[in-house]
Amino acid sequence: MSDAYHKLTLETHKLKWEDDLPFSLDSNDIFFQDDALDEIEHVFLEPNLILNRISEDTNLAIGEVGFGFGLNFLSTCKSWVKNSNNGLLTFFSIDHKVPTKIEIKRLFKKFEILSDLEDEFFESFDPIHKGINKFFFSNWNVELILYVGDVIDAIRSLNGGFIMDAWYLDGFDPKANPVMWSNDVLDFIKTHSHKNTTVSTFSAAGFIRRGLTERGFEVKRKKGFKFKRHHLAGTYSQTDQRQVFKKVAVVGSGIAGCSAAYHLAKNGHDVELFEINEKISSGASGNPLAALYPRFNLNELPINTLNLSSFFYADRFFKSLNSEAYYRTGIGFLNHDKRTEKWIEKLKMLNRDDLFVFNDEKNATGYENFKGVIFNHGGYLDPVKINECLIKHKNISVNKKYEFKSFDSTPSSVTLHFQDSKELTFDYLVLAHGAGLINFSNYLALSKGQLAGAKISDSIHMPINSNGYILPLKDGVNWIGSSYENQFQNMNINKNKLQEMVEFQSDQFNLKNPQNEPDSKAQIRVISKDKLPLSGQYKDNKNVFLLGGLxxxxxxxxxxxxxxxxxxxxxxxSPLEKIIADSLEPDRFK
Ligand SMILES: Cc1cc2nc3c(=O)[nH]c(=O)nc-3n(C[C@H](O)[C@H](O)[C@H](O)COP(=O)(O)OP(=O)(O)OC[C@H]3O[C@@H](n4cnc5c(N)ncnc54)[C@H](O)[C@@H]3O)c2cc1C
Structure with a gap:
């Protein structure tokens, strides 16, 4: 089956519960013991100096091999939340299987001391698919990146370049699960370590000690937990690539620029955002409402893998902002043509009723006699409010009425030239100014699009897709999306198109056409030659990045x-797998 299909098939652990402790039948080993929290403190938190590092009041990145039931993650979060600081905790972990929610609930029951984390954990740890999942625990300032899949696949498919401050090596017993301790894994740990990165494991096996030592770690055998004689802990003593905070310019305050600014600020950089107009989001991201919809075909084309993972990512991300601007209603697709029918048949085979359901017995859509598929995630949003929320971070300053013209770059800096001869110099530049990007790539084209606004139905509760979409009533208007005009002379409203869109939706709801003339909004979409967005380094400039063609x-x-x-x-x-990131490189068309 295809990659997108495969991504939605999840395997759960084969377990036997003994005295409320999960025993893995796959690895013939116990996940944890009654005193697991003390053991985690002894084997992972103390040797990796987690408490000291938290008190440094800066960002912390922890990598782990073997997520298991997430107990190391939760113990670390407990410490992080208790000793709260202003930084961001990035916790990255790999496991080929994930426990079910019911199984994790048993864990919270067993370790009552973690109960204050339970609500936030379940709020944010959803939904899950294979490959890279990113979960945002915004109340704790923690981000969990969980790769679900084989460890060797993870190593091959992650984007290079990231560096961890500490590593927890927590696969099952090396004899039962040798791949988790293979040379490939040890090479991976070394590649993603800086001078002073620490590592620890419950194991004291000689080949692990030798393997880490050969790769530049100073490893010590330490006293083991309880009856175990030893465990291993070490520090990397080679290259120094620790993260340094930079000054970054972002041009364009649409969803692309605001998202980049948000993530850069969270990572500790100083960000200056430049917008040509008096108001932010004055391009396509200034539409009154937008739908967050998951249309991905279940095949192996990169665009479908991207559509799938970006949809679930965006849903978790917007939810984590706790903003009233995201309406997480779910989203319905009417079974209106053969193509959709086939798609729905394939979705049914996945048995993921946590993600989508195929009947509307409770009339969740508000659409009478709905036939199709309802996605439980996604919905619609107020784009400008979302963008305002993204750029509230204290590390971001917003500069309006700055018209960016061009830049010069050297290996260590980049100078931006603005209208009126203003010049400003930064460490990095992110170009995200929508239609303005056609001056930087010959592979982008513009298309005019219109939304039509009319009162059609006050009964629908979520976006309904068929030929285009219709959104729930807001401020007396249902927004209908959208028209496409690839050849256009001006941005005047095309009234015939508006009328067609309104008539189509009115017929669909068996309603009379509204009497009032539809409200409208015309904007520009930017589309690349192969329909994939552009995201990555710009030409040979190592400090300039391009983000657009959305x-x-x-x-x-x-x-x-x-x-x-x-x-x-x-x-x-990176939340993108390498194969996807490569297919988005701005230079790919050469
Ligand atoms: C009619 C229509 C309906 C749509 N519906 C949906 C939908 O339901 N769901 C969805 O996901 N997507 C939808 N889209 C697509 C979506 O709106 C765009 O993909 C997205 O807004 C593009 O974001 P952006 O940040 O790349 O560009 P923009 O939103 O265009 O932002 C670019 C910003 O850069 C600024 N700028 C431009 N030039 C300069 C310069 N020289 N110097 C400084 N600043 C500059 C602009 O003023 C603007 O604020 C729709 C698009 C259209 C046209």
């Missing part, structure tokens, strides 16, 4: 791609 899915793509660019600048883990 087509008609700006609110799916913007958040994950902004994070990707921030991760390249920050040596952090």
């Amino acid at each position: 087509g008609s899915r700006g609110f799916c793509y913007g958040p994950i791609l902004g994070d990707h660019i921030a991760s390249l600048i920050s040596n952090n883990v």
Whole structure:
């Protein structure tokens, strides 16, 4: 089956519960014991100096091999929240299987001391698919990046360049699970370490000690927990690539620029955002409302893998902002043509009723006799309010009425030239100014699009997709999306198109056409030659990045791609798999 299909198939652990402790039948080993929290403190938190590092009041990046039931993650979060600081904790982990919610609930029951984390954990740890999942625990200032899949696949498919401050090696017993301790894994740990990165494991096996030592770690055998004689802990003593905070300019305050600015600021950089107009988001991201919709085909084309992971990423991300501007209603697709029918048949085979359901017995859509698929995640949003929320961070300053013209770069800096001969110099530049990007790439084209606003139905509760979409009533208007005009002379409203869109939706709801003339908004979409967005380094300039060409899915793509660019600048883990990131390189058309 295809990659997008495969991504939605999840395997759960084969378990036997003994005295409320989970025993893995896959690895023939116990996940944890009654005194697991003390053991985690002894084997992982203390040797990795987690408490000291938290008190440094800065960002912390921890990598882990073996997520298990997430107990190391939760113990670290407990410490992080208790000794709260202003930094961001990035916790990156790999596991080939994930426990079910019911199984994790048993863990919270067993370790009552973690109960204050339970609500936030379940609020944010959803939904899950194979590959890279990013979960935002915004009340704790913690981000969890969980790669679900084989460890060797993870190593091959992650984007290089990220650096961890500490590593927890927590696979099962090396004899039962040798791949978790293989040379490939030890090489991976070394590659993603800086001078002073620490590592620890419950194991004291000689080959692990030798393997880490050969790769530049100073490893010690330490007293083991309780009856175990020893465990290993060490420090990397080679290259010094620790993260340094930079001055970054971002041009354009649409969803692309605001997302990049947000993630850069969270990673500790000083960000200056430049917008040509008096108001932020004055391009396509200034539409009155937008839908967050998950239309991905279940095949192996990169665009579908991107559509799938960016949709779930964006849903978690917007939710984590705790902003009233995201309406997480779910989203319905009417079974209106053969193509959709086939798609729905494939979705049914996945048995993921946590993600989508195929009947509307409770009339959740508000659409009478709905037939199709309802996604439980996604919905619609107020784009300008979302963008305002993204750029509230204290590390971001917003400069309006700055018309960016061009830049010069040297290996260590980049100078921006603005209208009126203003010049400003930064360490990095992110170009995210929508239609303005056609001056920087020959592979982008513009298309005019219109939304039509009319009162059609006050009964629908979520966006309904068929030929285009209709959104729930807001301020007396249902916004209907959207028209496409690839050849256009001006941005005047095309009234015939508006009328067609309104008539189509009215017929669909068996309603009379509204008498009032539809309200409208015409904007520009930017689309690349191969329909994939552009996200990555700009030509040979190592300190200039380009982010755009988001087509008609700006609110799916913007958040994950902004994070990707921030991760390249920050040596952090990218939420994009390498194969996808490569297919978005701005230079790919050469
Ligand atoms: C009619 C229509 C309906 C749509 N519906 C949806 C939808 O429902 N869901 C969805 O996900 N997507 C939708 N889209 C697509 C989405 O709106 C875009 O993909 C997205 O807004 C693009 O974001 P951006 O940040 O790349 O560009 P923009 O939003 O265009 O932002 C670019 C910003 O850069 C500024 N700028 C430009 N030039 C300069 C310069 N020289 N110096 C400084 N600043 C500059 C602009 O003023 C603007 O604020 C729709 C698009 C259209 C046209």
